[in-house]
Amino acid sequence: GQNIDQPTEMTATEGAIVQINCTYQTSGFNGLFWYQQHAGEAPTFLSYNVLDGLEEKGRFSSFLSRSKGYSYLLLKELQMKDSASYLCAVMDSNYQLIWGAGTKLIIKP
Amino acid sequence: GAVVSQHPSWVICKSGTSVKIECRSLDFQATTMFWYRQFPKQSLMLMATSNEGSKATYEQGVEKDKFLINHASLTLSTLTVTSAHPEDSSFYICSARGGTDYNEQFFGPGTRLTVL
Numbered sequence: 001g002q003n004i005d006q007p008t009e010m011t012a013t014e015g016a017i018v019q020i021n022c023t024y025q026t027s028g029f030n031g032l033f034w035y036q037q038h039a040g041e042a043p044t045f046l047s048y049n050v051l052d053g054l055e056e057k058g059r060f061s062s063f064l065s066r067s068k069g070y071s072y073l074l075l076k077e078l079q080m081k082d083s084a085s086y087l088c089a090v091m092d093s094n095y096q097l098i099w100g101a102g103t104k105l106i107i108k109p
Numbered sequence: 110g111a112v113v114s115q116h117p118s119w120v121i122c123k124s125g126t127s128v129k130i131e132c133r134s135l136d137f138q139a140t141t142m143f144w145y146r147q148f149p150k151q152s153l154m155l156m157a158t159s160n161e162g163s164k165a166t167y168e169q170g171v172e173k174d175k176f177l178i179n180h181a182s183l184t185l186s187t188l189t190v191t192s193a194h195p196e197d198s199s200f201y202i203c204s205a206r207g208g209t210d211y212n213e214q215f216f217g218p219g220t221r222l223t224v225l
Contacts, residue, residue, distance in 0.1 A: 041218070041219065042217060042219040043202075087152065096158070097155070099152050
């Protein structure tokens with residue numbers, strides 16, 4: 001079966017760095033997405049990785065290792081507004097997104 | 110990025126009534142639209158996938174006669190919750206795929222449905 005695993009909840013301090021891991025097992029691979037979702041709102045796109053390596057975009061970076069079925073989202077210089085759920089999703093061979101359950105990130109002052 | 114709108118953003122209805130939710134891609138043609146449901150503190154659950162001009166493909170456990178999906182044009186898909194009951198209360202989100210980047214899905218803002 002297809003499976004996406006990510007931690008349920010993480011806590012970090014304002015100004016610090018946090019890494020949210022995601023491991024996956026899917027039928028085929030056409031890329032991995034990270035989305036941010038604030039409570040009561042729809043997800044917003046953060047990053048897309050289809051090749052191995054690190055993609056940096058401002059304070060957020062995303063890493064992918066296809067051989068290990070592993071990705072992480074790195075958030076630097078954390079701000080209170082970064083408190084949200086972070087969803088990992090993999091696009092399978094049918095171009096369908098398989099979603100993780102999301103990681104709730106709590107930022108403390 | 111591409112913009113997807115949903116209407117209404119929230120709706121309250123009585124049990125037994127039907128509710129229609131619209132999803133529109135505003136600046137691109139969406140060859141495929143997806144309908145998700147999200148209960149509080151849970152992840153997105155894909156309900157169905159619809160391609161323009163063809164019948165929707167429903168996920169296992171989703172009643173196609175209860176959740177009617179119509180994707181009549183490349184910019185509009187509708188989800189009708191028929192004979193809604195309190196257990197149908199949820200956050201319904203659509204997403205659309207198309208435009209220049211085939212792999213990316215663009216999400217609408219969601220519709221919060223409360224059935225009394």
